[in-house]
Amino acid sequence: MSDVRTLPDTTASTPPALPLRSVLPAFVLDVVLAVTLSFSTLMLGLFGWAAWRGIQLAQQSGGVLDAATVQSRLGTPPVLFLIVMTLVGTGGTALVLYLWRRRATPTERRASIDRLRLPRTWGWALVAGLATFLFSTLMSAGGRALGLDLQPSNLDLIKDGFARFPVFLALFAVVLAPLYEELLFRRVLFGRLWEAGWPVLGLILSSVVFALVHELPGLNGKPADSTLFLILVYTGMGGIFAWVYRRTGTLWAPIAAHILNNAIALAVMQVYGDVPA
Template sequence: MTKRYLWIVLTYVLMQLSGYVGYPLLNSLGIPRDHWAGLWGTISFLAALLIVLLLLIPDMKDPSLRGGRVSRSSAVGWAIIGIFMAYGAQIVAGLIEINLLGIKPGSENTQMLVKIAKLTPYFMVVTSIAGPILEEIIFRKIIFGSLYKRFNFVIAALISSLIFAAVHFDFTHLLVYTAMGFVFAFLYVRTKRLLVPIVAHVSMNTLVMLVQVVFADKINDLQDKAEKMQMIIGGLF
């Protein structure tokens, strides 16, 4: 792992810990407590993403790193396939957790992010875009990429996926996060383009925000109406 990559990982770690400085700062500015997570999360993630992208400029300009990449048209196709693969992996892993491991559905990490996004809607920029981009750079390009040079795909993907799962502090659903990590790692290896797993990751997170935040009220209304219609139809027969 190069020094630049170590600086990128350090930037990510410091960003995760920056709340210890950021929250007291927001408190001193009179920002309501329930807005701290959303506001500081947005500031810290966007700042970290900017720093990381600046540190990656040499990689972007290095032609030797472009070898073996699939064409742009193939990348688009794999990005679309990757979205369905990621959803499929999440569903299968979720069913295994529920039916074989007896784990209740629902992620505390996701619910926490949804709660923050409802209080501070601009935080969705982090959950839908900045967060997934940062995570793919850290966990796929750097951690998985470094491990893949020394180990086979399964070992490299497993270690990087477990770290990816652990960072979300949702150990109950370790299998789901690990399964998605494997999919993103496969997409990266198959296409040699980091943008492909980024698109899949961004799409998954964006759908969650759309369903549970943006259109949550409308979806609940439709569900209520559907239940009432079922009761009416059931009463007729």
């Protein structure tokens, strides 16, 4: 998973950017594949759980239940199942797209490891992680002052998961989620446009997709103004992660920054019962 893009050489001329008409279709295809794979995996998991639960209900009742009875008694999937399906769906999608569409070359992997030996790499990662948390905190405070509902859509799931499975939830939220999200949104999506000579556009588009994955309008149960504000917050966070990736030249820097941000947010949640967006 190690990856690098060489920092610009100010003494050499910058290669011309590839035409957008040849780059954007590949980016759009990456997004479509990501949505299709992750959604399909989640749906298969939910259908599998529903079928298994239906069999359980039939066995408990001693016979075959009609569809209406099964539907009324089906309930909702347990929190651990939902977290695991998120890990399998989104994490598996990130790995598939990385290996299929944006796999790092041996030269990139070696260069990435070299960058990890530089103190400034970790310094920038620290700055980016703290800046991300500060940005989301200040934005959330401002939004709440305006009367907006800025509770993240996944907060209840995180709280429930942490109450029942604290070790696994901490591992998932602090380590696993940053790993697969950076692999997908920074390496695959941002990296494609960066490599083609469109880093600013890549930063914007990949960050917007990152935001929409976290807060999708119409499905998060929030008013339009709150949803738009949350999208702006997540877009800014994604932009910081993309910036530190480009600044350091190694994917491990935004991964470290993301881990730091999530660790602080989880600690704040335990102390105050709430987290910034």
